[in-house]
Amino acid sequence: EREFITKIGPVQYEIAPGFVPNMRVPATFYVNSQLDHLIFEELEHFTRSGGFGFLPAVKQMANVASLPGIVKRSIGLPDCHAGYGFSIGNVAAFDMDDPEAIVSPGDINCGVRVIRTNLSEQDVAPHKEELAQALFDHIPVGVGSQGIIPTSMDELDAALELGMDWSLREGYAWPEDKEHCEEYGRMLQADPRAVSSRAKKRGRTQMGTLGAGNHYAECVVCVRRRRDGALEVDNRLQMSVFACRVTAITGFSLFPHPTSRSWGGGVSSPQIQVVDEICNPAAASHMGIEFTGQPTMGGERLHIPSAACRGYVIIPQRDCLCMNSLRNSNFLDPLGVVMLHKRDLGSRGFGHQVATDALIEMEKAVSEEKTVLNDKQLACAKIGSPIGQAYLKGMSCAANYAWVNRSTMTFLTRQAFAKVFTCAPDDLDMQMIYDTSHNIAKVEEHMVDGRPHRLLVHRKGATRAFPPHHPLIPVEYQCTGQPVLIGGTMGTNSWILTGTEQGFDTTFGSTCHGAGRARSRNNSRRNLDHRDILEALARQNISIRVASPKLVMEEAPDSYKDVNAVVETCHQAGISRKCVKLRPIAVIKG
Template identity: 35%
Template sequence: MGCDCGLGYLAMKLEHTHMKIHEVSTNIWEIPVTEKEGMQVPARIYASPKILEEMDSGVFEQITNVACLSGIQRYAICMPDGHWGYGFPIGGVAAFDQHHGIISPGGIGFDINCGMRLIRTNLTYDEVQPKLEQLMSELFRQVPAGVGGKGFLQLNKSEFIHLVSDGVDWCIANGYGWPQDRERIEEGGHLAGADPSKVSDKAIKRGIHQIGTLGSGNHYLEVQVVADDRIFDRQAAETFGLFGKNQVVIMVHSGSRGFGHQVATDFLCVFEKAMRKYDLKVKDRQLACAPFTSSEGQDYFGAMLCAANAAFANRQVITHRIRESFRTIFQKPPESLGMEIVYDVAHNIAKVEPYTINGKRKDLVVHRKGATRAFGPGHPDVCPRYRKTGQPIICGGSMETGSYLLVGTEKAVTDTFGSTMHGSGRTMSRTAAKKKIKGADLRRRMEKHGIVIKSVSLSSLAEEAGMAYKDISDIAETVEQCGITKKVAELRPIGNIKG
């Protein structure tokens, strides 16, 4: 690492990239437009020097590729949990002019509206621990995980189309949620503008039996504990329903399942053709895109919103099954157990949001891929219950370490298109992780630490070992130092279900 204070900023020479990168303010690093042909705006990486140094080379290539996309505004941004993905890096944020910019499935991901949900309870660790094994077995039975998992909902095509049109509203109307759940979900769990006529039959066939299932990869259902000494902002925690004292909460990480994956696959092919039609060039084929206002762009947006609604509905049906599992094990109604949703956030999505660019209010198409919306206190899109405090942000760490609840800030809105981190970010590939640890050994190690594991696949378990991830506390600390979020509480795992 080198330093060139004569230029008025810190500059780092990173071994794994040839690009010049300099620190514009504490923990905010910029790659200028001169570093890659075609860059329309600089790339900005939010990271401590240590995190930056440890970032893989793919991040630098991918975020500067994003900076080349047509209509991009201000900066292509990467969060400290950034790592090498496809198209955008995971942790990537970019906003495009609604009239002159593009939309790209590579900036959203195949798992449209992959996201996080946190559910509180009135129970404490001491009350749950004697029944933890039983509880995890029941949850494992109620929430199918892994390859081939089929949900308990048997929907016909017409019902599925209603579900993808209405998201959580469909679930509540059909008895899979409480009316008050709606306001504790980003966009109320129902994005307007979803257009099922733009969705293929293949997408419906892939997803129709999967509502209420977790999937695999880094998806999980985790039972966690909030310790008193891990609450950083007691007032915000209380607003979000957390009281500490080893309170038990449940975190869900899942998305739109095969339905969303097929929507993205279908439009990747459409957009490759559209790029020729609109004479668009990209540095990575996975960044295939179309003008947002083009027929292809609008068709994808309408289909993508269906997938986003399907993901909200998926996490809602999973919530219903979690509540029923707690009813069975604790012999009490979930209402009396205080099983309210804390919040639900999307971290793979594109949305039209207003921002001020060069003093002018503009509607931008904000892409967040492995990044979370982080609106601060007073923002009109934060539900009335949380508006004074700011929007809750749920960040999942590795299943061995822990997770965080954060809150958005006004600075996030002004600096990062209202966005922040989504998790801890990988440091090691899945293939490399499996060579370092066996799933059975990892399970034994976690059980030794009091974490009950239920997993469909031991090899998938090994891919998710703690050593394959960055330290989430470092990531949360970094975004707090940058002022784009504040820490509310750290959540420690006691039980985990994995696909």
């Protein structure tokens, strides 16, 4: 079997047709010498066991290469591991003009967003526990329970249709948040009528939004920024359509009775991180992450760009400006950021239900039409078929739902910071750097055989990474490329990368989405001890609030691949570029 797999570059392998039946295009995967054994051991284990058990990632990405309408290649990213049908860390694009081309359902719009602050690690240090507790109290975490305030079916429909426009209308988002979100936080194809009532029933109780209006109005002081820049207190109960800035500066808890701990029935893991290393100062400064003053390194004076002269920095000899060597500098001011990761996983999640509903219908259609599939898990439908169209409408609703959820989490995060620092989120500069989706299918234009084609790009556990000057990325990032947000684990680095031209040409503008699991949840539970893990985190001075010991084991850093090796592989392959390395100081896991 291994003869079908060829190393075609320093960090790239190709899987030739024949590796599995019916491959229409080759598959390719990116992995460096530190990570490749994980891929090959998984394959060997499968072969030795006579093809028993779950399919290894390489088989899955090759099976994807057999799907009708696929163009160019099926792509595996360095964080790839076995998933359902597709591997996680798998990208494939299907030609919208090919009547046979398919859409395949998956968990929808799980994603990451990063909010910056102007607080340094020293600012946060004395308040770290308080802040972690405030986030834990404010952001409902844990699987299975219900949202904070039930929403009416009509409101749910509105949220599904409007996405972040709903959050904006209800006062939970800042207008500029939208600019920094893929699709401006709203898929226009969304049609709530395409969503089953079963899914909606789950979505309604789990939306976990605060509910519009006056429930907590007496605890909240609304602060509105006037056009002249001055702040104005607004005591009206109803938050305005134009999203006044809201902040709990009264010091009351926003939720006097935080009895429920769930967010959309999914898993959320806010993390407070500090900047550990800046690899691309010019790009970082566009994200509002920059050093102040002029730090020195090894006696050499480094010129750090100020707002006035962005883009001209030259770092002698090295790509990375290492914070460790700068740590003693007086000028050092590592900025804190908050990373939110929200997934709608599990049998109770809304996005999961939408995908499951579609899968059941597609499986039925596949067997009726006697379609040959390499793997039953790859059930799919022609894009143009009624089932395919209905799925895309429902998927868009689920995507909008996820953005609404991340926006509400952002709102709560801003509230928690405001409360702890008795300062408006605005004055803490709590802008959203970006929000990336890493589980979604989207219509995009890409070059195929030298001509532009409309493709339905599936990214399953992969992040869009559009290059500089792409029309779909915000104006602030036109010169740098799209920010790409990569979670590591609760005890290791996370990253902000940027998109590249090369990635746009070779991976449909996609890169990794995280570290990727190195062992299954079962394996972690059997082999790891939660006390060891908590001790290790304590030694690293990382505050943690976690819903259960089981989760500590499943989510232990050792359960994942080395995120730095994953990011290094993407950087070396040129499909994205390192920008900012982050280090966690507090983690809230649900």
